[in-house]
Amino acid sequence: MVTIRQAEAAKLSELPSAFSFGPLELRPSEGFASASAIALQLSVREFGLLMEPARNDGRIVRREELYAAVWGEPLRQGDRTVGVYVRRLRVKLSQALPTWSFIHTHVGFGYRFAPANQFEAGDAAPKRAF
Amino acid sequence: MVTIRQAEAAKLSELPSAFSFGPLELRPSEGFASASAIALQLSVREFGLLMEPARNDGRIVRREELYAAVWGEPLRQGDRTVGVYVRRLRVKLSQALPTWSFIHTHVGFGYRFAPANQFEAGDAAPKRAF
DNA sequence: CTGAGAGGTGAAGCGACTGTGAACGAGTGG
C-alpha cells in the first residue's frame, strides 16, 4: 500500500512549482498555500485537493478521478472521503476568504474548481455548468 | 440494477470528447455544456439527451432508441419519461437561446435533434417534416 | 364537429446523492 508521502511526492513532479487560483497563491513544491497573503494551514490531503486546478483548468472532475489523483488509488464504492475533505477545504477557505467560493458541486457528477466572488456577480463561473 | 453513475460512465467512452451542436458547445467527458459562452445547468439525464446529436446526426430518432441510449435499458410501454426530459431540455435551452430550437417533434415517430434559428428562416430545418 | 390518440405541462413522492458533525485510531512529538 502506498503511503501518503510517497503518493504526494509522485504527484508533485507533475505540477507547476507555483500557480495562482483566484485570490489564492499555491506552491506545490513547498506545500504552501496562501489567501491574500494569509497563509493557510492545510493538511496533506486538503492541499492535494487544492492542487486540482493545476491539473484540470476549471472543468468538472468526477469524484473517482479526484480521488485517484490525490490518493493514488481507485475510489471504492460508497467511499465518502472526497466529500469530507471538500467540506474541510471549504471551511478553511471560507474562513480566510468569506466572499469567495472555490469548489462547486455538480450532482451526480463531481466537483468543479473555480474561483467565484459573490460580490462580483456575472463575472465568474456559474454554480452549475453541465 | 445499474446506477446512474455507471450507466453514464459507460456511455461517455463512446462519444467524442467535444463537439458543437449549432451554437452549443458540448464536452461529454467533462459533463459540460454551454450556449454561446453561457454555461448550461443540466442534470445528468438532460445532458445525456443532449448527447444525441453526437450519436445520430440530424435524423429522426424513436423514443425507444433515445431511451435505450440514455437510460441503458429498454423503454417500457406507456413510459412518458423521454417527453418530460425533452421538455426540460427545451426550457433550459430556450432560456439560454430564445431564438433557437433544437428538438423537433415528429408525431408518431419521435424527435429530431437539429439546431434552427427562427431569425434565419429558410435555411434550417422545418418544424414538421412530413 | 367530434372523438381518439399522441405529446406537452405542472406538480409531487420518493430515493439517491451530498453535506455535516462526531468519533475512532494511527502517527508524531514532547
Add this chain to the structure above:
DNA sequence: CCACTCGTTCACAGTCGCTTCACCTCTCAG
C-alpha cells in the same frame, strides 16, 4: 505516557433530481 494532528469512517440530515401521475393541448381521421 499524554496531547495533538490528521486520515478515515460512520450515522444522520438536508438537498436534488428522477420518475410518475393527472390533466391539458394539439393533431388528425372520420
